[in-house]
Amino acid sequence: DGGITQSPKYLFRKEGQNVTLSCEQNLNHDAMYWYRQDPGQGLRLIYYSQIVNDFQKGDIAEGYSVSREKKESFPLTVTSAQKNPTAFYLCASSTHPGLAGPYNEQFFGPGTRLTVL
Amino acid sequence: GENVEQHPSTLSVQEGDSAVIKCTYSDSASNYFPWYKQELGKRPQLIIDIRSNVGEKKDQRIAVTLNKTAKHFSLHITETQPEDSAVYFCAALGESGSARQLTFGSGTQLTVLP
Numbered sequence: 276d277g278g279i280t281q282s283p284k285y286l287f288r289k290e291g292q293n294v295t296l297s298c299e300q301n302l303n304h305d306a307m308y309w310y311r312q313d314p315g316q317g318l319r320l321i322y323y324s325q326i327v328n329d330f331q332k333g334d335i336a337e338g339y340s341v342s343r344e345k346k347e348s349f350p351l352t353v354t355s356a357q358k359n360p361t362a363f364y365l366c367a368s369s370t371h372p373g374l375a376g377p378y379n380e381q382f383f384g385p386g387t388r389l390t391v392l
Numbered sequence: 393g394e395n396v397e398q399h400p401s402t403l404s405v406q407e408g409d410s411a412v413i414k415c416t417y418s419d420s421a422s423n424y425f426p427w428y429k430q431e432l433g434k435r436p437q438l439i440i441d442i443r444s445n446v447g448e449k450k451d452q453r454i455a456v457t458l459n460k461t462a463k464h465f466s467l468h469i470t471e472t473q474p475e476d477s478a479v480y481f482c483a484a485l486g487e488s489g490s491a492r493q494l495t496f497g498s499g500t501q502l503t504v505l506p
């Protein structure tokens with residue numbers, strides 16, 4: 276399970292506050308991803324990055340922002356514009372995005388559970 | 393973009409019986425279909441995958457089948473054991489915006505009853 280870490284494990288936020296979730300990987304992977312997991316809705320893609328200094332919106336990017344200044348790091352900021360941020364957030368990485376087969380195996384971090392008070 | 397539907401959402405089987413989870417996808421250009429297992433409180437992990445040029449793949453008690461014409465693929469678990477209890481997600485690698493990305497199904501909660 277080593278190689279990709281997320282912090283904190285639990286995070287509580289007051290309404291109106293921005294919070295930043297950390298994701299770090301030492302797998303030398305080019306691509307990194309952020310997913311949101313809600314009960315019964317599977318994994319929904321928030322943002323992804325295929326290379327340093329580049330990132331793309333996923334299916335549910337509204338109210339979130341990211342940066343990719345280093346290959347190893349892909350932090351996610353949940354802004355006050357996100358109307359329903361309480362969820363489990365998973366970060367993942369893969370070697371080469373877009374290629375079929377083992378190069379696209381995504382390795383997941385342990386997740387951060389965010390609760391809005 | 394790609395759309396993946398997964399059924400059933402919950403599945404209970406007796407220990408030793410088989411379990412089948414089915415997924416359909418919409419993008420005919422999708423060419424890679426992995427399955428992930430997420431145990432309670434843990435991260436998802438890849439358990440098996442299949443490429444579009446293959447119809448079936450087996451790995452011990454688990455197998456995946458793919459029907460490209462019908463655009464559906466299935467996970468088969470034989471001789472189920474209590475440790476198979478988990479949430480299983482299918483996914484398809486297809487077009488999403490400007491890049492090819494994995495789109496996940498909504499998950500199946502499998503419970504193996506002793």
